[in-house]
Amino acid sequence: MLSSLGIVTPQYFTFGEDEPFLLESGATLGPVTIAYETYGQFNADRSNAILILHALSGSAHAAGYHSAEDAKPGWWDDCIGPGKAFDTERFFVICSNVLGSCYGSSGPSSLDPGTGRPYGLGFPVVTIGDMVRAQERLLDHLGIERLLCAAGGSMGGMQVLEWAAHHPGRLRAAIPLATTARHSPMLIALSEVGRQAIYADPAWNNGDYYGNGKKPDAGLAVARMVGHITYLSDESMQQKFGRRLQAREQYGYEFQTEFAVESYLKYNGNNFTRRFDANSYLYVTKAMDYFDLSQPTGTFAAAFAGSTAVKFLVVSFTSDWLYPSYHSKDLVRALHAVGADVTYLDIESSWGHDAFLLEVETMTRLLASFMDRLADEEGVRTP
């Protein structure tokens, strides 16, 4: 196992104190705080920056440990660190928590300076475009003119595509993994079921539950269970659980958790309520549902017409039924149509959507070789 980054420290950037941040909806938000972490060092001309974008329930803590007591490192520690795919001895790696989340960036659980109480549903609905424009402010703050690369999977991949489509001058390469340029009705339906599970919880109280002593944990847990099913595949569930019973030999003929797969869902559903905010779940899923790069023209090609200088590495996974490969293929077709430089791989994997995090060996090889070539082609100096 390659060495980790060791202890890393969360950082915060706040903007919009004087002039509030204008959102796509027309609403404004200010001040806006973005939580982020950085790993590695800038090189002389700050041309070695990589922006890592996280998925629905992720945070800025992508690598390393927050304290020596942490049981687990950041969510993409497998790929970020000295000698790893995103090599922190060569690159300056940034990961920022999205707007609307609950991990340090402004979101529904943040204090509304207007009322002195948490925003709740008073927080404005944000889009993937808003998340990315907030990240752009962070780049300005860090003095980064152009990213070497933006990379991420799932909702992280949507942000990558948003960067490439609407801010192509600010990145040299884009790595969207297991993602889509447009949320399909199936994806919207799955998001909506999760939201409905939260709405159905009386403790949700129309989003006003902070400090009530009771959170909509039951609803959020159900939403998360739906999510976990969609992150796996039929085949990986078969391999991981089969019809194995948990802690018993025979059917109990009662309504208890008895199959191993039920136990897995329940554990993960409950666990999630200790680390995630139900309102953030609503806001972040809504942002994903609104995501459609084919708008307003109706074609993806139009969205990427100005992105021909960006180098793309597009990756999908054969057993991912949440973001099936055809989403990536549609994207690649559009990128080819505008003459963009695209490498596309549809990786054979049984791990479903989670494959972008679990296929470590394949992803490491692929990302490392893409980053090597990119750094060479762009003449990026080591710090």
Added chain:
Amino acid sequence: MLSSLGIVTPQYFTFGEDEPFLLESGATLGPVTIAYETYGQFNADRSNAILILHALSGSAHAAGYHSAEDAKPGWWDDCIGPGKAFDTERFFVICSNVLGSCYGSSGPSSLDPGTGRPYGLGFPVVTIGDMVRAQERLLDHLGIERLLCAAGGSMGGMQVLEWAAHHPGRLRAAIPLATTARHSPMLIALSEVGRQAIYADPAWNNGDYYGNGKKPDAGLAVARMVGHITYLSDESMQQKFGRRLQAREQYGYEFQTEFAVESYLKYNGNNFTRRFDANSYLYVTKAMDYFDLSQPTGTFAAAFAGSTAVKFLVVSFTSDWLYPSYHSKDLVRALHAVGADVTYLDIESSWGHDAFLLEVETMTRLLASFMDRLADEEGVRTP
């Protein structure tokens, strides 16, 4: 459109008053009532009976109308009636509501004679095997020695397979549609999420809500929404809804139902709570999750070793991701291994799991020709 059966009348058969019905769990139940309907007439030797088996949320009302005011006929009216695939001018068609349901058969909402109150969770957990053995009592009552055929889709198909595996002497043919001989962990996970949504509703009150003035409608609606997603396919959702907004032109940037697919889910979820009992949802899904014909030997072939005299028509649908075609292919392989007479079709359809009800033309042609040949081969006389 072919003519319907017109007005039909629900019927009820009660047994186990003296000696209670022994369930697979070892528990007993008595008395047991089974709601059923029949269409058409017996022939002289009662050899023309077809048993139709319904899915999770179905009832005995498979065809015709209960009153002249009914907006819709029974759930499989497309295929049952004079001149239809299951031709009521030739066959005596029976459909019985499963044990554990809430449409007239004994279930958790029935009165427990021991307490004078509804059973609630006091109702014993039942299996697909128990449902079928209750139907066997109904056949005895109706004087049917051997069915010409048992047919059904989804959970109905599981009952068909249970009949063929464990009561092969009582049917000449079996038509399992869009089903499986063993619930996979993916199917168990989807069932469990629905159950967890019900448990999470405080109105569920551990199953004791009858007469409380408040039912766990919110939880049941979420469970049903999950179900509806699994009955459709990515492609059919695209065709049916796309990203169309319901009753508005632009994103509302608020947490209201705005996409057409959200509206569809919400409507169907809420509607379901007016016609189905949440506890029955628990019992019936549990019966499906327990279903595994490979037990106790570990192979499907062993289960069907005694079924070589039964003629099988097995049908799956290419876009059904709830009961994917490989389930049917595994079954067909086992049936071939024991030398059974099997016709298998994997029908190209974009309608997902619902295809067995929606592909009316294809199903009519297929079922009618199978039934014609079967009746000829078995020398079944018209009534």
